[in-house]
Amino acid sequence: xxxxxxxxxxxxxxxxxxxxxxxxxxxxxxxxxxxxxxxxxxxxxxxxxxxxxxxxxxxxxxxxxxxxxxxxxxxxxxxxxxxxxxxxxxxxxxxxxxxxxxxxxxxxxxxxxxxxxxxxxxxxxxxxxxxxxxxxxxxxxxxxxxxxxxxxxxxxxxxxxxxxxxxxxxxxxxxxxxxxxxxxxxxxxxxxxxxxxxxxxxxxxxxxxxxxxxxxxxxxxxxxxxxxxxxxxxxxxxxxxxxxxxxxxxxxxxxxxxxxxxxxxxxxxxxxxxxxxxxxxxxxxxxxxxxxxxxxxxxxxxxxxxxxxxxxxxxxxxxxxxxxxxxxxxxxxxxxxxxxxxxxxxxxxxxxxxxxxxxxxxxxxxxxxxxxxxxxx
Amino acid sequence: xxxxxxxxxxxxxxxxxxxxxxxxxxxxxxxxxxxxxxxxxxxxxxxxxxxxxxxxxxxxxxxxxxxxxxxxxxxxxxxxxxxxxxxxxxxxxxxxxxxxxxxxxxxxxxxxxxxxxxxxxxxxxxxxxxxxxxxxxxxxxxxxxxxxxxxxxxxxxxxxxxxxxxxxxxxxxxxxxxxxxxxxxxxxxxxxxxxxxxxxxxxxxxxxxxxxxxxxxxxxxxxxxxxxxxxxxxxxxxxxxxxxxxxxxxxxxxxxxxxxxxxxxxxxxxxxxxxxxxxxxxxxxxxxxxxxxxxxxxxxxxxxxxxxxxxxxxxxxxxxxxxxxxxxxxxxxxxxxxxxxxxxxxxxxxxxxxxxxxxxxxxxxxxxxxxxxxxxx
Numbered sequence: 001x002x003x004x005x006x007x008x009x010x011x012x013x014x015x016x017x018x019x020x021x022x023x024x025x026x027x028x029x030x031x032x033x034x035x036x037x038x039x040x041x042x043x044x045x046x047x048x049x050x051x052x053x054x055x056x057x058x059x060x061x062x063x064x065x066x067x068x069x070x071x072x073x074x075x076x077x078x079x080x081x082x083x084x085x086x087x088x089x090x091x092x093x094x095x096x097x098x099x100x101x102x103x104x105x106x107x108x109x110x111x112x113x114x115x116x117x118x119x120x121x122x123x124x125x126x127x128x129x130x131x132x133x134x135x136x137x138x139x140x141x142x143x144x145x146x147x148x149x150x151x152x153x154x155x156x157x158x159x160x161x162x163x164x165x166x167x168x169x170x171x172x173x174x175x176x177x178x179x180x181x182x183x184x185x186x187x188x189x190x191x192x193x194x195x196x197x198x199x200x201x202x203x204x205x206x207x208x209x210x211x212x213x214x215x216x217x218x219x220x221x222x223x224x225x226x227x228x229x230x231x232x233x234x235x236x237x238x239x240x241x242x243x244x245x246x247x248x249x250x251x252x253x254x255x256x257x258x259x260x261x262x263x264x265x266x267x268x269x270x271x272x273x274x275x276x277x278x279x280x281x282x283x284x285x286x287x288x289x290x291x292x293x294x295x296x297x298x299x300x301x302x303x304x305x306x307x308x309x310x311x312x313x314x315x316x317x318x319x320x321x322x323x324x325x326x327x328x329x330x331x332x333x334x335x336x337x338x339x340x341x342x343x344x345x346x347x348x349x350x351x352x353x354x355x356x357x358x359x360x361x362x363x364x365x366x367x368x369x370x371x372x373x374x375x376x377x
Numbered sequence: 378x379x380x381x382x383x384x385x386x387x388x389x390x391x392x393x394x395x396x397x398x399x400x401x402x403x404x405x406x407x408x409x410x411x412x413x414x415x416x417x418x419x420x421x422x423x424x425x426x427x428x429x430x431x432x433x434x435x436x437x438x439x440x441x442x443x444x445x446x447x448x449x450x451x452x453x454x455x456x457x458x459x460x461x462x463x464x465x466x467x468x469x470x471x472x473x474x475x476x477x478x479x480x481x482x483x484x485x486x487x488x489x490x491x492x493x494x495x496x497x498x499x500x501x502x503x504x505x506x507x508x509x510x511x512x513x514x515x516x517x518x519x520x521x522x523x524x525x526x527x528x529x530x531x532x533x534x535x536x537x538x539x540x541x542x543x544x545x546x547x548x549x550x551x552x553x554x555x556x557x558x559x560x561x562x563x564x565x566x567x568x569x570x571x572x573x574x575x576x577x578x579x580x581x582x583x584x585x586x587x588x589x590x591x592x593x594x595x596x597x598x599x600x601x602x603x604x605x606x607x608x609x610x611x612x613x614x615x616x617x618x619x620x621x622x623x624x625x626x627x628x629x630x631x632x633x634x635x636x637x638x639x640x641x642x643x644x645x646x647x648x649x650x651x652x653x654x655x656x657x658x659x660x661x662x663x664x665x666x667x668x669x670x671x672x673x674x675x676x677x678x679x680x681x682x683x684x685x686x687x688x689x690x691x692x693x694x695x696x697x698x699x700x701x702x703x704x705x706x707x708x709x710x711x712x713x714x715x716x717x718x719x720x721x722x723x724x725x726x727x728x729x730x731x732x733x734x735x736x737x738x739x740x741x742x743x744x745x746x747x748x749x750x751x752x753x754x
Contacts, residue, residue, distance in 0.1 A: 004402065011403045011619060022620065023396040025381065026388045026575045028695050060577050061438050062615040065598040096597045192616060198403045200437050200577050200618030220473045221442040221599065238439040239569060241577030241618070242388060243399065318405050 007312075007347060008320040009140050009170055009294035010193040012337025014247075018197060021250040022243045029242055035234035041245055042231065044252035048195075048260065049172065049187060051179050051205055057227045058248075059202040060241040063169040063190025065222055066202030068096055070186040071134075072217050073224035074163060074210035075102065079131035082107055082123060084115045084151070088141035088323050089167055093134045100217050105130065111142045111326060112296070114289045117150040124158035133164045138171035141323045143296025143332060144287040145175060149182040156183050163210055169193055170293035172203070173255060174267045174336055185210040191244060194267070194293065195251050196337050200244045268292040269375065270335035270344045277348035277371035281355055281362045286330055294320070294334040303358050305331045311354025317347070341375050384724060385697040386517050386547055386671035387570040389714025391624075395574060398627040399620045406619055412611035418622055419608065421629035425572075425637065426549065426564060428556050428582055434604045435625075436579040437618040440546040440567025442599055443579030445473055447563040448511075449594050450601035451540060451587035452479065456508035459484055459500060461492045461528070465518035465700050466544055470511045477594050482507065488519045488703060489673070491666045494527040501535035510541045515548035518700045520673025520709060521664040522552065526559045533560050540587055546570055547670035549580070550632060551644045551713055562587040568621060571644070571670065572628050573715050577621045645669040646752060647712035647721045654725035654748035658732055658739045663707055671697070671711040680735050682708045688731025694724070718752050 006013045027033045038058075045056045059065055071093075075081065081102045083094035086109035097104045107123055109115050115135060124130055133155050137148045148166055155164045165186035168177055172187075173194020179187045184207065191201035204224055211228075226237045255263055274295040275285050286296035299305040308331045309321045322330025333347045348367040355362065383390045404410045415435075422433045436442055448470075452458065458479045460471035463486035474481045484500055486492050492512060501507055510532050514525045525543055532541045542563035545554055549564075550571020556564045562584040569576035581601055588605075603614045632640055651672040652662050663673035676682040685708045686698045699707025710724045725744040732739065 004404070006403060006405055008405050011405055011616070014403050019400040019402070019620075023400040025396070026383060026391050026569070027381070028383055028385050028388055028697075029576070030697075031695060061442070061598065062617075064615045065438065068598045099595045099597045099600075101595065190616065192403070192619075198618065198620035199406070199616040200621060218476045218478065220476045221438065221445045223476075238441045239388070239567065239576040240439075241575065241621075242569075243396075243575035244577060244618075244621075318408060320405075320407075 002316055005317045005343070006337060007333050007335065007339065008318055009332060009334040009336050011199055012192060012196055012334070013339060014196055014198055015254065015338040018247040018250045022247040024243070024246050026242050029236060029240050034242065037249065038240070038245065039234040041249040041252065044249065044256060045203065048252055048255050049179065049205055050177060054205065055228055055232065057204045057224055057231055058240065058245065059204065059222070059227065060200065060238070061202045062199060063188060063202055064092070066188040066190065066204040067093060067167055069219065069222035069224045070165060070188050070204045070206055071097065072219040072222060074165070074186060074206055074213045075132050076213050076215040077217055080105070080127065080129050081132045081134065082130045084120070084133070084135040084146070085109070086113060086115050086142065086144065086146070087111055087136065087139035089136045089139055089169070093167060097134065112144060112286045112288055114144060115146045115151060117147065117154045120151055121154045121158055124155065128159065130159065131162055133162060135164065136167040137177065138174060138291035138293040140170045140294055142287055143285070143291055143294045145289050145291035148184065152182045152184055170336065171291065173263065174293040175264050175291065179205055179207070191248065194336055195248065197244060197247050197251055200241050201248060264292070267335060269377065270339060271295050273344050273371045273374035274333055274335060274347055276374035277367035278351060280366040280370035281352060282360065293336050294332050296330055296332050298329055299331060300355070300360055303355070303360055305329050307358055308354050311357050312350050315350050315353065317350045344375060345371050379693055382694045382720070383714060384710050384712065384716065385695055386709060386711040386713050388576055389569060389573055389711070390716060391573055391575055392628070392631065392715040395624040395627045399624040401620070401623050403619050406613060406617050411619065414626065415622065416611040418626040418629065421626065421633060422580065425629050425632050426556065426582055427554060431582065432605055432609065433580055433582045434601055434608055435617065435622065436581065436599070436604065437577065437615070438579045439576060440565060440579055441469070443567065443581040444470060444544055444565040446596065446599035446601045447542060447565050447581045447583055448474065449596040449599060451542070451563060451583055451590045452509050453590050453592040454594055457482070457504065457506050458509045458511060459507045461497070461510070461512040461523070462486070463490060463492050463519065463521065463523070464488055464513065464516035466513045466516055466546070470544060474511065489521060489663045489665055491521060492523045492528060494524065494531045497528055498531045498535055501532065505536065507536065508539055510539060512541065513544040514554065515551060515668035515670040517547045517671055519664055520662070520668055520671045522548070522666050522668035525561065529559045529561055547713065548668065550640065551670040552641050552668065556582055556584070568625065571713055572625065574621060574624050574628055577618050578625060641669070644712060646754065647716060648672050650721050650748045650751035651710055651712060651724055653751035654744035655728060657743040657747035658729060659737065663703070670713050671709050673707055673709050675706055676708060677732070677737055680732070680737055682706050684735055685731050688734050689727050692727050692730065694727045721752060722748050
């Protein structure tokens, strides 16, 4: 029997109750029925984003559409932008801003390293005309969790007028995000990550300061101001992805029932347990400060990471490989989706089996036992 | 027992087999499994769009996102644009083009009227610098089917270099579209209309001439050229709405099995039967040339159209009302979704019941019998 498992950093294993919620008959989006569902779901989404009572906008699109919409809704034309570039997604936002004609300073950090607040400070000091800082929170390509709270503090200290826009695509639902307490200006995410839905929804929150910006670049489908005007009333500017929104409510209910603190703790516990298991069989973590969203791991010396990924695949378990220059050396299992302790242990079982196939020598059960022990904490 | 029915011009009644296809576990989008599903589905989509073997791109977004993407991928900066404006959606594209800084000539026609090819010809003669013509095919707000074939002929006769971009949002799957034979340059649609899916996917096809344009406005999430490069290989530039794509394949299979000619004939027969029933109880069609996608109908003199819509709603049947100035006088049932003869007759049953509630006098069964007779043809 082939039973596929999707343990990648998005898309992820979707709970059956979410899939069946999505199979409910589509309601028309200009009706009181939809309005009620939509307003209720938006309220729960704001709770899960730790901005209760505020506007988190829901788009039919991916996380990228949400970041782009938020950028276009808050960055005045001609603004000098700084992009923290410590992986593929940091790079993406720099490309995006450049595409729309913005001057962008590319603040590079080695892959796997944390973006150092003090280097950001120096760059801001040297360029007092920087109006916007863009960063990822959980940089999925390197498995790194940037210290967004500390980065935002530096931005506000150096230039209180500057905005900080944060890619929370894989961090939402995986780890603590406090948009207001940390004084962030934009938080963007997508459905197929911590929220455990199929892909197809983008989420965007902006601060008061971000909403107050003017002289913006044009946008139409991704016009967040138009969306905000509609969504506040329980409508949408364009036709929403109704059935995904059914699934979203189910997933949000699951999060709120478990409690956000518990969800975050559980995800961190899972990720640490995956890393502990991997270390026990000679796979070191890639990230200086691991993100609970994904365990980026080095293959043991002399073993090809793509071959490890293939070993997982052969067993019906889908994990991610490395990207770009990290492809030969990195593999990335993730507990971002619908997983429990048994699933996390299964990841170590699959890792052991894949490594043995490749001739790597270790004591059988070493990864599994290390994972089991780590899960007990 | 409350059994809701969604007989609006989108979203529509989704077949249970489509909903259950969507409930299949999400696969990762960077895998051979997805690639196979995606390439196969894209091939079937091209067949249903009558452009077999060509590229129809699939976006995570609405029909509006697809039109915007197609526009930005094919209209050089500074192009003078003509928008045919005979209803809400014609208006939308004019607003969109203006938002992105294009000069737009607004060629107005009264609501319910067909866009006359000869008026288009005059305008093109008077403005030989028009580079792009935008039109709707089925203008949903007025229930009108524009003669896109004739309009395209005029464009190519007057200015062979000009492009014609067509909003086929409600016409795809509802009536004949021949992008190549008619020499169209852009065809755009969405999932929640004739293809009977929940909302969340946009579709875009461009002609060779459209793809060859240069000096374009910037786009990032909606960059169709980037999508084309990926989708040709069975990938996507950004994360695709995987589960909606499962549903799409099921719906395309249903269309191809029935045969496109049969689907179009059936939809026209259904729409004519709705109109025949309505006429028998004093409701005249709004459109000079009705679109098979939706029956736009006048309420009988002295009766409020929103009250008729309410009468349907009370019976669990959701139809659309009129928009803007047509709101007081228009109601719009539609057979765009998953309907059969019984459902079409039920629309007339609901119409009779709603009209009787409002004191309108007619022979009981008149609408129903007229609909039944019309269905026999």
